[in-house]
Structures are given as structure tokens and as C-alpha cells.
Amino acid sequence: MPDPAYFLYHSIGQYPGKSQEMATALSDFSNIWGMTDDGQWPSVLGQRQEFLSLWRDLIDAPEDTMTSAENVTTALYSILGGLPVGQLRGKRVLIAADCFPSLHFLLNGLADRMGFTLHTVPIRDDAFWVHDDDLLEAWGKDVGLALLTFVTSTSSHRCDLQRLIAHGREMGSLIGVDLTQGIGIIPFSLNDFSADFVISTSLKWLCGTPGAGIIQMRKDLIHHVTPELRGWFSQDNPFSWALDAFDYAPDARRFDHGTPSVLACLGSIPALRWHAGQSDLLSHNRALTDLIIADADDAGLIIATPRGEAHRGGSIMVQLPYVADAQALVRQLRDRQIYVDCRGQILRLSPGAVTTAAHVSDLFQALKTLV
Numbered sequence: 001m002p003d004p005a006y007f008l009y010h011s012i013g014q015y016p017g018k019s020q021e022m023a024t025a026l027s028d029f030s031n032i033w034g035m036t037d038d039g040q041w042p043s044v045l046g047q048r049q050e051f052l053s054l055w056r057d058l059i060d061a062p063e064d065t066m067t068s069a070e071n072v073t074t075a076l077y078s079i080l081g082g083l084p085v086g087q088l089r090g091k092r093v094l095i096a097a098d099c100f101p102s103l104h105f106l107l108n109g110l111a112d113r114m115g116f117t118l119h120t121v122p123i124r125d126d127a128f129w130v131h132d133d134d135l136l137e138a139w140g141k142d143v144g145l146a147l148l149t150f151v152t153s154t155s156s157h158r159c160d161l162q163r164l165i166a167h168g169r170e171m172g173s174l175i176g177v178d179l180t181q182g183i184g185i186i187p188f189s190l191n192d193f194s195a196d197f198v199i200s201t202s203l204k205w206l207c208g209t210p211g212a213g214i215i216q217m218r219k220d221l222i223h224h225v226t227p228e229l230r231g232w233f234s235q236d237n238p239f240s241w242a243l244d245a246f247d248y249a250p251d252a253r254r255f256d257h258g259t260p261s262v263l264a265c266l267g268s269i270p271a272l273r274w275h276a277g278q279s280d281l282l283s284h285n286r287a288l289t290d291l292i293i294a295d296a297d298d299a300g301l302i303i304a305t306p307r308g309e310a311h312r313g314g315s316i317m318v319q320l321p322y323v324a325d326a327q328a329l330v331r332q333l334r335d336r337q338i339y340v341d342c343r344g345q346i347l348r349l350s351p352g353a354v355t356t357a358a359h360v361s362d363l364f365q366a367l368k369t370l371v
Contacts, residue, residue, distance in 0.1 A: 013205050080114065145174045333363070
């Protein structure tokens with residue numbers, strides 16, 4: 001039987017039995033939604049609450065501080081569009097150049113209308129990621145918001161959140177963290193990292209579906225935020241339709257707006273349940289990433305990821321020679337049932353639960369032939 005080598009946990013995570021468990025969950029939804037009675041919404045909203053409960057347990061979030069979002073971009077927009085007047089206007093918004101590009105696109109487009117200056121801290125010419133020191137040097141008291149990337153998608157650099165958040169507190173800035181590329185493989189608890197808000201998705205290391213993101217905000221800040229992206233689900237009682245009586249929910253539900261994407265949440269519940277029962281995902285990943293680093297060194301390839309475990313996520317990025325056709329290489333590896341991807345000349349390798357040491361060996365045997 002074929003034994004595919006899967007290194008794409010930075011994109012879509014897999015676990016044993018995922019296909020069948022997800023099919024069962026989506027089939028259950030179809031059965032509920034197709035019933036000719038009035039029980040659909042009570043049932044699926046209850047399951048959505050299980051999705052949120054699994055997420056709260058994952059990051060130790062207090063009750064009523066989290067809701068779902070379609071993705072990290074809409075999550076960030078919901079927050080930005082509700083901040084008090086004066087939080088951003090006339091100030092800088094700080095972000096690193098190796099952030100998730102979609103968030104930068106959003107911030108760049110909102111800067112003029114919201115009256116802030118977007119300050120993008122660059123990557124040094126001799127580096128693959130933005131250094132924490134450079135971010136700190138750029139972070140002054142005029143920064144209204146700093147958006148930190150827990151683990152980057154292009155180098156797997158893990159920032160020192162303790163140090164950065166502590167500095168942000170001294171500067172009086174609002175601090176947000178994009179957890180997307182680290183959550184599910186690198187432990188994260190709000191008890192350890194006191195961010196003002198976090199945003200993320202259930203894709204990647206959590207092995208969930210697209211459309212199942214989250215917004216979490218500090219409880220004492222929520223009532224100060226009045227999202228302009230609002231709708232019937234932003235209310236305490238979504239079924240209150242009096243046009244002149246809109247009032248925001250007192251908790252994180254105010255970040256909801258129109259009809260929520262319950263299907264994505266329900267489709268991700270099996271993955272979140274599976275993940276909650278695992279205890280060796282990081283140790284398995286570390287064993288495989290150590291093999292990748294050793295094999296890349298043997299092959300004379302440049303590691304584009306921090307070597308120290310405390311400074312990296314679950315991926316190892318490798319710089320291909322400039323003479324190599326990276327896209328052609330990805331296709332050739334796919335023909336051998338070895339699944340990777342690239343960004344420019346950076347080959348991204350993310351081993352997870354279904355990846356084995358034999359797969360790492362197969363990958364580098366192929367690379368020695370093809371590169």
C-alpha cells in the first residue's frame with residue numbers, strides 16, 4: 001500500500017482517522033439540518049459551544065472571552081473596527097515583516113481611514129526572520145497596537161512572547177498575538193502570556209477545517225470594544241429583532257455579526273477532541289525536525305529556521321540553491337508521494353502525527369537525486 005510522506009502541517013494538519021471522523025460529523029450536521037422540525041439551531045449552536053470550550057481549554061481562556069471567526073483576517077478586522085476612538089488614531093501599529101501577509105494587507109488598507117501609521121519592522125539582509133531586538137527597538141510609547149506573530153510561516157521563528165509582552169506593557173500598547181502557525185504543536189497558555197487578544201485558526205497543527213477561527217480578548221477589555229462589523233448575532237439575544245433596540249452582548253459574542261459559520265466549527269470538533277487527547281505530539285515533532293536538520297546539513301542545504309528548540313515552531317524551512325526550480329521540485333516530490341511546499345526558494349517542511357522517520361529519509365533521498 002502507498003505510504004505518503006506528509007510535511008504540510010503548516011498548511012493543513014492530518015491525523016489518523018481524520019477523514020472518517022470528519023465525514024461522520026458533517027453527516028450528523030446534514031441529518032440535523034435536514035430535519036423537518038425546529039430543532040436545528042438549538043442543536044448546532046450547542047455544538048458550536050463545544051468547539052469554543054475545546055479552544056478555551058487549549059489556551060486556558062476564561063469563560064465568555066472567546067467566540068468563533070471565519071479566519072484570522074476577519075477576526076482582526078472585528079477587533080480593529082471596534083476599538084475606542086484614540087486607541088489607534090495618530091499612533092503607530094507595529095508588525096513584523098514576516099507576519100501572515102493577509103493581516104498586513106488588512107492593516108495597510110485600513111491605515112488611512114483609521115488614522116494610524118503602519119510600521120513594518122523589516123527582516124535583516126542576512127537573516128530569514130525579524131529579530132525580537134529589532135521589534136523592541138521600534139516599539140515606543142506611540143505604538144497603539146502591536147500585532148505579534150507567535151510562530152512565523154516562512155521561517156518557523158518563535159518570538160519571545162514573555163519579553164515582547166512585558167515591553168508592550170511598559171509602552172502602554174494594546175498587544176495582540178496571531179497564534180496560527182504555533183498553536184497545536186507549541187504549548188500556549190494565556191496564564192503564561194497575558195496578551196490583550198489572540199486570534200487563530202483551527203487549521204494546521206490542530207488539524208481542523210477552514211472557516212473555524214477564533215477571537216479571544218481579555219475580559220476587562222471586551223466591554224470597551226464596539227465592533228462596526230456587527231449583526232444579529234452580536235446581541236445578547238440574537239432573536240431580538242427590534243430595529244431601534246440593538247445592544248451588544250456583554251461578552252465575546254459581541255464580535256459575532258451575521259449568521260455564524262457553524263459548519264466549520266462542527267467539522268473541526270473531531271480534530272480538537274483528538275488533539276486534546278494527545279501527549280507526545282511535540283516530542284514526536286522534535287525527533288523528526290532534528291532528523292531534518294541533520295539531513296539538511298549533510299546535504300549542504302541552508303537551514304532557514306532557528307536551530308534552538310526554544311526559538312522555533314514545529315516546521316523546518318530549508319533554502320534551496322538559487323539555480324533550483326522550486327516549483328518543479330515540489331511537483332517532482334509530489335510524483336513520489338512526498339508532500340511539501342515552498343515560498344520562493346524556501347522549502348517548508350512540517351512533520352506531524354502521520355509523518356515518520358522513514359518519510360524524512362525518503363524525502364532527503366529524493367532531494368539528493370533532484371537538487
